[in-house]
Amino acid sequence: MSLELSNLILHQITKNSDETFSVVRRNNPLNLDDSSQHFVAELHRVYSAKAGKGFAGFKTESACQQWLGQLLKNELPFYDFSVQCAERLYQELSKYPFAQAGILVLAQYRSLATDYLFIGLLNRCDSLKVTDDLDIHNSDYLDVAKMDIAARIDLSSWQTEPESNRYLTFIKGRVGRKVGDFFLDFLEAENGMDTKVQNQVLLQAVEDFCTDARIESNERQDVRKQVYEYCNGQLKAGEEVDLKELSDSLPDSPEGSDFAQFTAAQGYELEESFPADRSTIRKLTKFVGAGGGISINFDSMLLGDRIFYDPKTDTLTIQGTPPNLRDQLQRRQNLDD
Structure with a gap:
């Protein structure tokens, strides 16, 4: 260097x-x-x-x-x-x-x-x-x-x-x-600038933009993935997230406005560029949570497919467990029987 x-x-x-x-x-x-x-x-x-x-x-x-x-x-x-x-x-x-x-x-x-x-x-x-x-x-x-x-x-x-x-x-x-x-x-x-806040605002702006642009549920997941891959790529390269560059890679709204124009018009107060925050951008493609002896991490695309959440009973149902987890559960169950 x-x-x-x-x-x-x-x-x-x-x-x-x-x-x-x-x-x-x-x-x-x-x-x-x-x-x-x-x-x-x-x-x-x-x-x-x-x-x-x-x-x-x-x-x-x-x-x-x-x-x-x-x-x-x-x-x-x-x-x-x-x-x-x-x-x-x-x-x-x-x-x-x-x-x-x-x-x-x-x-x-x-x-x-x-x-x-x-x-x-x-x-x-x-x-x-x-x-x-x-x-x-x-x-x-x-x-x-x-x-x-x-x-x-x-x-x-x-x-x-x-x-x-x-x-x-x-x-x-x-x-x-x-x-x-x-x-x-x-x-x-x-x-001065709070990197974490900038990333949190970016995530909210992405969700609001998808709603404003009337992007369908399955396409919305593609947009989230696209934003994540861009931000993660910038992070690995040691570069900052460039709002204009990110905007150019996303679809426009039906009215023809792009993502950068949308954030400016709606007053999100995003900087023109800012560092990506790893833990925040991960929420675009993953659900992560821990507490009470439980730690859960899964791809967001699985929600509604193999993983279902019932807010009334606060219950998470998983269909098809990972083989290594299934093996541990079966071994423990056989020992306890």
Whole structure:
């Protein structure tokens, strides 16, 4: 992968015995050698592959935004920019009881004609290594694969479209930890486009469009499948759902309007493009549910064919069970008889 590295620096955020934080600064940026290049390339690869990232944009009063503007205008050296970020980060960390220490990484680079600034707090882990003499020594490493406190700013988009709400992305925190909120506070940014909501609105728009276009039940299932295959294909390719492109692949309504025109006229507020959400688009072709010790997953085309639901009795009837399930059921029944 072609990646041009401009600046890279690490600072250490430490947690003191009294639960406060402090900064151990590096004296200067790292040399831009092969090791630095490989490290940032791996950061970029892992971050890009992370699913479920949030989108945001800077608040007007954001200090980080002002520092970043000065950095890009060469009014603020990268080292000074990194120190200001480190100082602000450790002060912000003190407000959160779940906060942990780590290595603050700031990297400015270009990939595929797009300029980025990566900011992440990575865990420092211990490991063992075997030397050429077959001795065992302790070794420290940064856990890039499991990064969960990180953000990336698309500098190219920010400079050309500062009013956008999606040039800044961040990794959403795990359940029970508002890591995303904490990192947004540090950057003084606010939530922008919600990917999951965009996908949910898309699904509702598809159903409403089929109704408006008077598409028959069997044909409606084909439309759902077509939308799913397009969105899933974009997801696998690392591309976003393009509303116009999707619309061109779907049938028009009897009045001659296409899907994109329908969503605009009905006020669905779909972005021109947005990332596909795997768990949401799966609902186009599958029914999935779990609870009370039961987990069920089946293709939606089977509803009304081999699988029937009675809402009055809340009963699901399955005709023709999978062979491996049937074998388990018969074995258990024979043992219990």
